[in-house]
Amino acid sequence: MSDNTAVLEHVKESEASEAQPTTRTILSGPAEDTPDQPTWFRQQREQGWQDFSLLPNPTRKDQPWRFSNVDVLNLASYQSGNLPSDHDRAQILEQSVALDGKSGRLIFANDHFLERDVLPESLRKSGVIFQPLERALTEHEGLVRRYFMTQPAALGSAKFAALHRAHVRAGAFVYVPRGVELDLPIEIFHWLADENVAVFPHLLLVADETSKVTVIEHFRSVEKTRHGFACGVNDLIAGHGATVKYVCTQRWNENVVALQINATTVERDASAMSLNLHLGGAYSRFESLSRLVGEGARSDLLALSVAHHKQEFDARTLQDHRSPHTTSDLLYKNALSDRSRTIFGGLIRVERHAHFTDAYQKVRNLLLSDDAEANSMPGLEILADNVKCSHGATSGQVDEEEMFYLLSRGIPEIIAKQLIVAGFLDEVIGRLSNSLIGQHLRDLIADKFRLDATRAAIAA
Amino acid sequence: MQQLEINNLRVAIGESEIIRDLSLTVRTGEVHAIMGPNGSGKSTLAKAIAGQPDYRVTGGGVLMDGENLLELGPDERARRGLFLAFQYPSEIPGVTIADFLRAAAQSRSPEGEELEATDYYAKLYEKMDLLDIDRSFTSRSVNEGFSGGEKKRSEILQMAMLEPRFAILDETDSGLDIDALKIVAHGVNSLRSPNLGVLVITHYQRLLNYIIPDFVHVMVQGRIVRSGDKELALELEEKGYDWIRDHAEEPVLV
Incomplete structure (x- = not known):
């Protein structure tokens, strides 16, 4: 199947192939190769596994993991998932609905591709690519290779980024060519279905010069109590003058341990905005690196957590200004009930030549219970002159x-x-x-x- | 006929007693005005009746149709038909007037019954027209960035939507220019009915030119020292509060 075949708009494709049942734990080695994967991809998979094996486990003594409940990161019981049962699949397809209007949609469960709505023909003709990663690896190898996981995991999770590299198979590749604008969002669903399954959702979004695109990812669990592990990576690249919006709704069930590693690269006069809504998970860590590499670049970092019971949301951010006249604006809000916890560790770094930078960082915690705990560690590191920076974290009650x-x-x-x-x-x-x-x-x-x-x- | 009955009420904030043995009965269909100088306890009376937790009732009772309001939470009092128009209404960031009023209306629906959206909006728009309020108002956050006039019109709009049996208007005239005052007074007058009792609290007689009261009470140092008809307000305006202090029916303790 190829995007070039004459497919009608709204046609659904399904590649729910017969997967042989496997129960490999994720600590027994990297994911198995499949025949059409390019050599470089297999190599970096091996490399990922080696790096993962060599890097130490994080401890609370490491600054990037201060206050974190690192005990939950015992990964021994998690294994790669099988294609969900017919019953679960039917439920997933029925429930993979969020927005009234969309440009296209991809649905994965247990890291298996289930179904998609392809882009309208007009967008495909103008060169927009929206494919499962596995397929893009063969059909658009050059493009994927150029951008695939080129950013460092600089905020503490290098070990887990390496694990992701070793296991990644499901996810989306989005490429929007120069000057093309998508009016409606692209939607991607990732589901966890069975007990102790690990998933490694991946998103690579490349918006070329002056293009415009909005992507929304949905992380969900089929069932309320099954344990699981999610270790996702998303790389967003906003090319010269491009406008990228990225939204993630995290609704894993409350027995899932989740790590999400984001790197956003904003080039000259481009603008990137991300909004992460954190609702699910027992422990959910989110690392966001925003690199402003071209003059006039702007990045908006937005996040919301609604924490209850004993949930823990752990956010680490870096607003990295590498060029003059760049702007970043971070606004994180947490609402905490019961015995829940949140952690925010954020740094604004203005590099030596990044004069005339505007950088803001604001964290607001609303404590709805005396037992809830919000930890905030804002930070500034300014090496340039003529910069406007402010940061602040406050906690209050109703x-x-x-x-x-x-x-x-x-x-x-x-x-x-x-x-x-x-x-x-x-x-x-x-x-x-x-x-x-x-x-x-x-x-x-x-x-x-x-x-x-x-x-x-x-x-x- | 129903009545709101305040019997020998005593209210303290911390250790200091603000309301000292105050009694007053308001029946549906009546408009009562309470006038008094600053610090006489007018606003304390309003908030204590509504159930503000900082105000401690140390004696007496407040009955609505025989039911003791003081045993009910502030939200229950409101659902029984009590309404307080605030002198300084709170800002609720991020909550639109439409959602706020809808939640208030929903709380009066029977358990498990969803409010009918079309009916709700039809009623809302009708009341907004009555108070000369622009439609875009409903999508603004409650009281956030409102002018003084907008805040007070918003209070009266809420009163119109919630259809209380007894409404207390706490210094609704404060901070209003004459045009805004007329609009607000017009709104209140249009809600006057045999099914509504109103208690208007004000420092100035001016408001009572537009909302004509049936009874006027003068409050000094936590109790009502004189009651009369609307003429009393005019007399008070002319002679000032010192005149009341000098001619109190019973000795006023300082």
């Missing part, structure tokens, strides 16, 4: 006056709290300036609250 105001209108306390929290988070969603995606994010947040409301009702 304002009592606000609460009384809502109560005085008859709104019960639990709903009032939800409204206040949703309002607190809304500033971040507003920055995305995309009502279609914004509404979806609001719905997901409301869903998580609904679960908590049900729990409260049962307890009462």
Whole structure:
């Protein structure tokens, strides 16, 4: 099958091949090669495995892992997944729906490709590529090789980036040629289906000069309690004057341990915006490296976490200004209930020649319980002159006056709290300036609250 | 006829007693005005009735149709039909007027019953037209960046939507120019009905030119020292609060 065949728009392709059941643990070696993989890819897979084996396990004494619950990173029980059962597959396909409008869609489960909606013919004709990574490796080998995992995992997870390199097989390659604009987002779904499965979702997004594209990834679990491990990498490249928006909704179930390693490269006059919504996972770590490499580049780093029970969200960021006249703006908001924890470690680094830089970093924590814990470690490292930088992290509780105001209108306390929290988070969603995606994010947040409301009702 | 009955009420903030043995009954269909100098306890009375947790009731009772409001949480009091228009309404960042009012309306629907969206919006727009409020208002965050006039109109809009049986307007005239005052007063007057009792709290007589009260009470140092009809407000305007202090019906403790 190839994109060049005459496929009608909205045609669905399915490559759910008969996979032989395997139960290899991820610590027994790199993923097995498949016949059509190029040699360089097999080599870097071996290299990844070697690096993973040599690099030490992180400890809390390492600055990039300070405050982190590194004990959860015992990976011995996780194994590569099989194609999910017919029943689960049917459920996954039915539920892989998020936005009303999209340019295309890819669906993976347990790192197996299930189905896709190909791009409209007009976009394919203008050279836009949106393919499963495995296929892009053969059909667009040169392009993939040029950009594949070229950025260092500089924020603590070099070992896990190496593990990803050793195991990666599922994911998407998106390439938007010069001057092409996609009006509707591209959607990618990754599902975890069975007990103790590990997945390694990959996204490589290359937006060439002055192109425009929005990609949204959805991480989800089929079932509520099965354990799992997700170790994803996404590389976003915004070429000269390009506009890239990236959104991720992380809704693994609460027995999943998740690591997500992002590198964003923003070239001259380009603009990149990412928004990560963290809802799921027992422990979920997110590393985001934003490199502003060309003059006039702009990067917006946005994230939201809604933490409850004993969830832990661990975010590490670097806003790396490597050219003059660059701008970065980070806004992270966390709402914490119960005994949940969040960690933010973020650095703004302005390199020697990156004069006239504007860099901002703002973290806001809303503590909804006395037992919740928010740790913030903002940092600045400025080597250039004439820069405007600010950073700040604050934690607060629900304002009592606000609460009384809502109560005085008859709104019960639990709903009032939800409204206040949703309002607190809304500033971040507003920055995305995309009502279609914004509404979806609001719905997901409301869903998580609904679960908590049900729990409260049962307890009462 | 229903009534809001305040009996020998005493309210303290911390250790200091602000309301000292205050009694007042408001029936549906009536408009009462409470006037008084700064620090006389007018706003404390309003907030204590609404259930503000910082205000500690140390004696007396507040009954609505015989039910003791003081045993209910502030949200329950509101759902029973009590409404407080705030002097300084809180800003709720990121929560739109539409979502806020919808949550308030939803809280009055029977358990498990979803509010009908079309009906809700039809009603909302009708009330907004009445108060000369632009439609774009509903997508703004509650009170965030509102002018003084917008805040007060928003309070009256909420009152119109929630259809209380008893409404307390706490210094609704403060910070309003005459045009805004007229709009707000017009809104309140249009809501006057045999099914609504209103308690207007104000420092100035001016508001009472537009919302004509049936009864006027003068409050000094935590208690009502004189009651009368609307003429009392005019007399007070003319002679000032010192006149009341000098002619209090019972000795006023300092």
